[in-house]
Amino acid sequence: MPAARALNLKHAQVFQLVVIITALLSWVIALGAASTSILQNLYANWQLGRSNSITLYLPPDADAATVHQLQQSLPTLAGVTGVAPVSPHQLQEWLTAVVPNPETLPLPTVLEVNLAPTAARPQILAHIQQTFPTAEIDDHQPLLAQVQGAVRSLQSGALLLAGVMLTLMVLLVALTVRTGLAAQKPVLHLLITLGADDALLSRLVTSQVSRRVLTGTAIGTATAVAVTGAVALLNPTLASCLGANTWSTLVLTPLLLPIVAAITAHLTTSRLLRRLA
Amino acid sequence: MLQLTSVSYQYRPKQPWAINDISLALPRGSFHLLSGPSGAGKTTLFKLLTLSLLPTKGNLTFAGKNVSTASRTELAALRRKMGVVFQDFRLLPHLTVQENVELPLTLHGALTPHNKEAVKEMLEWVGLTKLARKPAAELSGGEQQRTAIARAVVHQPELLVADEPTGNVDAAMARKILHLFTELHKHGTTIVLATHDTGLLKSQHFPVIHLENGAITNPGESA
Numbered sequence: 001m002p003a004a005r006a007l008n009l010k011h012a013q014v015f016q017l018v019v020i021i022t023a024l025l026s027w028v029i030a031l032g033a034a035s036t037s038i039l040q041n042l043y044a045n046w047q048l049g050r051s052n053s054i055t056l057y058l059p060p061d062a063d064a065a066t067v068h069q070l071q072q073s074l075p076t077l078a079g080v081t082g083v084a085p086v087s088p089h090q091l092q093e094w095l096t097a098v099v100p101n102p103e104t105l106p107l108p109t110v111l112e113v114n115l116a117p118t119a120a121r122p123q124i125l126a127h128i129q130q131t132f133p134t135a136e137i138d139d140h141q142p143l144l145a146q147v148q149g150a151v152r153s154l155q156s157g158a159l160l161l162a163g164v165m166l167t168l169m170v171l172l173v174a175l176t177v178r179t180g181l182a183a184q185k186p187v188l189h190l191l192i193t194l195g196a197d198d199a200l201l202s203r204l205v206t207s208q209v210s211r212r213v214l215t216g217t218a219i220g221t222a223t224a225v226a227v228t229g230a231v232a233l234l235n236p237t238l239a240s241c242l243g244a245n246t247w248s249t250l251v252l253t254p255l256l257l258p259i260v261a262a263i264t265a266h267l268t269t270s271r272l273l274r275r276l277a
Numbered sequence: 278m279l280q281l282t283s284v285s286y287q288y289r290p291k292q293p294w295a296i297n298d299i300s301l302a303l304p305r306g307s308f309h310l311l312s313g314p315s316g317a318g319k320t321t322l323f324k325l326l327t328l329s330l331l332p333t334k335g336n337l338t339f340a341g342k343n344v345s346t347a348s349r350t351e352l353a354a355l356r357r358k359m360g361v362v363f364q365d366f367r368l369l370p371h372l373t374v375q376e377n378v379e380l381p382l383t384l385h386g387a388l389t390p391h392n393k394e395a396v397k398e399m400l401e402w403v404g405l406t407k408l409a410r411k412p413a414a415e416l417s418g419g420e421q422q423r424t425a426i427a428r429a430v431v432h433q434p435e436l437l438v439a440d441e442p443t444g445n446v447d448a449a450m451a452r453k454i455l456h457l458f459t460e461l462h463k464h465g466t467t468i469v470l471a472t473h474d475t476g477l478l479k480s481q482h483f484p485v486i487h488l489e490n491g492a493i494t495n496p497g498e499s500a
Binding site for chain 1: 327328329349350353354356357361367369371372380381383384385428
């Protein structure tokens with residue numbers, strides 16, 4: 001006979017809700033963790049494309065010889081991997097979105113300067129300004145720093161959310177164990193009289209709580225995986241940001257709930273048994 | 278086996294003593310009857326003997342261990358050496374008769390195939406084999422009592438403490454239960470049997486501990 005049948009927590013109403021509430025908590029925690037990972041991937045993809053380039057805007061009336069000189073001199077600098085002018089056709093396409101009849105406008109010369117990650121930016125920027133003082137330099141580095149700050153803030157928010165979910169789990173389990181054992185007080189006294197020790201009683205309670213929390217976690221996580229998969233199918237941009245790290249975060253983070261639940265159940269039971277003496 | 282030295286028990290401070298300065302020795306293999314009117318302190322003494330309560334004052338030693346200084350784990354180990362029959366049986370209604378009888382062995386981690394056989398023999402002895410798979414909630418008073426007795430002795434305790442074990446059974450079953458207790462006693466089990474049954478008290482030659490107002494009134498016979 002499994003000893004757990006002797007001390008059954010299901011008589012406490014809140015125990016019936018453990019699976020549902022845990023499923024909700026794990027669903028939120030899984031999606032929160034996955035969002036953090038997606039955001040990280042999105043930022044990393046974007047950063048790769050942006051951080052290693054500088055865009056130079058040279059006025060439409062710029063001297064062609066000076067432009068040519070700049071184009072020739074830049075690749076000779078350490079860390080510059082390439083210089084490519086943006087075609088007037090491409091520029092007109094960009095401007096069409098914001099200006100009517102862009103073909104009538106004088107177009108600037110736009111140069112995309114690609115840099116190695118180790119490039120010494122200050123020297124390169126100084127060289128550009130020296131060669132072409134009127135050049136407008138669009139360096140993405142400060143913007144990247146700003147975006148990175150925003151990403152970190154969102155990740156902190158997700159972490160905070162996980163903390164709130166874990167706290168709710170602790171409260172739920174503590175309440176379940178307290179009400180469950182209060183409803184089973186005569187049985188508890190009987191089992192103690194028959195020789196059950198604290199370790200056994202704690203094991204009986206913890207295993208019951210853990211089973212329910214694991215079931216809820218499995219349901220919540222499976223739902224979160226399904227939702228993420230479905231959204232990725234509908235949104236290719238999101239799909240491109242789903243890496244192995246996203247899926248592992250999605251599946252592994254909710255496992256914190258059963259761990260926290262087991263520790264809470266054990267500590268709450270031990271404390272209640274000591275008080276019962 | 279069990280020794281009480283100047284033991285007193287008070288449920289709450291400033292309340293009267295439920296047990297007042299009792300000294301009592303229950304040597305290994307002894308058989309004592311416990312009697313007394315309602316409110317005499319029998320239930321409190323019963324709880325002290327089963328280690329459900331610990332003395333407020335004085336010393337209670339069981340199997341050489343002072344229970345007041347024992348750890349919770351040590352107390353659990355001491356309780357495993359006991360068998361207890363409650364007046365109100367205290368069976369778990371959702372468990373079957375067999376599961377109730379197996380309970381001490383389950384809790385002690387001793388439900389071996391050999392012990393399962395012992396459970397079957399015990400059920401046969403108390404005449405409950407046919408009811409083994411019936412939930413305890415569906416048993417009559419007498420059947421519950423027999424189940425409670427089987428549960429108390431199935432793990433062959435060193436000390437058996439029984440509260441009115443013959444209270445709800447017919448005369449034939451009462452004789453059978455007393456016979457079981459005397460058999461256990463012959464095999465070395467220390468027994469304390471609380472009873473109101475004057476016939477039983479007169480018919481047995483075992484020493485009687487008589488309680489009144491929380492004190493033993495016949496200390497010479499018991500201590």
